[in-house]
Amino acid sequence: MPHxxxxxxxxxxxxxxxxxxxxxxxxMIEEADPEAxxxxxxxxxxxxxxxxPMPPDLLDAAPRLxxxxxxxxxxxNLDVGYLTERRIPLAIAATANAVSVAEHAFWMMLELAxxxxxxxxxxxxxxxxxxxxxxAIELNGKRLLLVGGGxxxxxxxxxxxxxxxxxxxxxxxxxxxxxxxxAEDLEPAVAEADVVSLHVPRTVAxxxxxxxxxxxxxxxxxxxxxxxxxxxxxxxALVQALKEGRLRGAGLDVFDRxxxxxxxxxxxxxxxxxxxxxxxxxxxxxxxxxxxxxTNVVAGLAGRLDPAVVVNREVLA
Numbered sequence: 001m002p003h004x005x006x007x008x009x010x011x012x013x014x015x016x017x018x019x020x021x022x023x024x025x026x027x028m029i030e031e032a033d034p035e036a037x038x039x040x041x042x043x044x045x046x047x048x049x050x051x052x053p054m055p056p057d058l059l060d061a062a063p064r065l066x067x068x069x070x071x072x073x074x075x076x077n078l079d080v081g082y083l084t085e086r087r088i089p090l091a092i093a094a095t096a097n098a099v100s101v102a103e104h105a106f107w108m109m110l111e112l113a114x115x116x117x118x119x120x121x122x123x124x125x126x127x128x129x130x131x132x133x134x135x136a137i138e139l140n141g142k143r144l145l146l147v148g149g150g151x152x153x154x155x156x157x158x159x160x161x162x163x164x165x166x167x168x169x170x171x172x173x174x175x176x177x178x179x180x181x182x183a184e185d186l187e188p189a190v191a192e193a194d195v196v197s198l199h200v201p202r203t204v205a206x207x208x209x210x211x212x213x214x215x216x217x218x219x220x221x222x223x224x225x226x227x228x229x230x231x232x233x234x235x236x237a238l239v240q241a242l243k244e245g246r247l248r249g250a251g252l253d254v255f256d257r258x259x260x261x262x263x264x265x266x267x268x269x270x271x272x273x274x275x276x277x278x279x280x281x282x283x284x285x286x287x288x289x290x291x292x293x294x295t296n297v298v299a300g301l302a303g304r305l306d307p308a309v310v311v312n313r314e315v316l317a
Contacts, residue, residue, distance in 0.1 A: 001025055002066075002301045003043050008032065008050025010071060014290025021298040034058060041065075046297040049077070056082040067300025071293040072280065073097060073151075074229060075311060076202060084312040089300055093292035094309045095151060097280030102155035104279035105197050105227045108251030109144075109160075111273055112223045113137050118270065137248075140164045145189050147209075148199030148228065149174040156197060168193070187217055195223045202229035212237035221248045227279040230254040239265045242272055253279040 004018055006028040018026040024046075029036050032052040041047075041062035047054070050071040056079050059065065068083060069091045083090050111117065114136045122130035144160045146153040149171035157167050157177050167180040170189050176182035183189035190196060196218065200206050210224070210233040218224065224247060226233050235256055241247050249271040255264075258277055266272040280289075292309075299305045307313050 002045040003027075004046040004048060004297055004301075005029070005037070005040050005044040006048045007037055007052050007054070008071065010048065010050070010294070011286050011290045013287045014048075014071075014294040017291055017294035017298065024298060024301065046301050048293050048297045051077060053077045055079060059083075067091065067297055067305070069093075069293045069297035069300065071289050074201065076229065080312055084315055087315045089305055089313075089315050090311045091293075091296035091300060091305055091309045092311060093289045093296070096288035096292045097282075097285040098151040098155045100282040100285040101152045101227050101279040102159060103282075104253060104275070105152075105156050105199075105225050105251075106159045108225045108227070108253075108273055108275075109139065109195050109197065109223060112225075112249035112251055112271070113139050117273075139195075141166070142194035143168065143192060144195045144197065145170060145183065145193035146177075146180075146197055146199060147171075147186070149177055149180075150199060152227075153177070153197075153199045156199070165195075187214070190214060191217045191219060193222060194219060195225070197225040198228045198232055200228055200232065202231050207231050208234045210234060210238070212240070215241045215247070218247060220246055223248050223250070225251040227251075227253040230256040230258060235264075235266065239269065242266075242269050245271075247271070249273060251275075253277055 002024050004024060004026040006026055009030045010028065018024060038058060038061050044062050045064050045066050047065060047068045048071060054077055065088055067089050068078065071093060073092050073094065075090060075092060078090060080090060141164060143166045146157060146169045149169040153169060154177055157180050160167050161179050168183045168189055169177050169180050170183040170186050212234060215237055238250055242250060251273040253275045254277050266274060296309055307316055310316060
């Protein structure tokens, strides 16, 4: 009888999928306790994991493991090469949080354009005159560059087009999106954009993709949004660009180190908008992630995983 180990709290909708799976048993370890997980891994045929790091030395304790299902889209906490060597498919909840992340990214763009927090704070402090500073800009007609044209990029493009933005997409691996132009080269596309939103995984090629040089290529007064992964933006270089006023603002939901230190220099900048890696965490998305990740682990145990949700598809051959 296949057994699933759930690492991290999963909402009831996902657990209901596991309960309904014929012949499947499961248990959930809610806290990120590596030793508690290690003790239960020998019995696991399937693993459903949220955010806890699962390095190879820990997964070595799971000789019966047949499938790993990630409760989300990113998989930084798992070693894909190791899983591939063991012929273990890694499935993701591919569509679960695309809408939530796209909405969060668009909110960051809109907030930085309108400077809503400052308007609110000024009025609460009695500074009615702050309104005369002409602080806000419109998104209408502005050029948005999406770096990454996957599921989240597609959702964000729809929202930007509804605001009459001009949308360009840089993604060598994806076709142009409906209503959008395709940017063939990143650097000139960055230089033309009023807003840049990042939607690529963290890889060797994307670490510090937006370093001091790339930030310097951005249009003066542009907005940068990163809801993808920490480390894609050089945070120290971004601090300098914001301090010098070369950018209108930056919205970051992700950081190179998470959680970031309380004295992170971005936290003291009024033109930095920061959130705690929550872009994909909405009530609706958590249900979808739980259901999709549970469905994937059950499908993996039955040998009928959809290749579209598998990161290392070569193991299915």
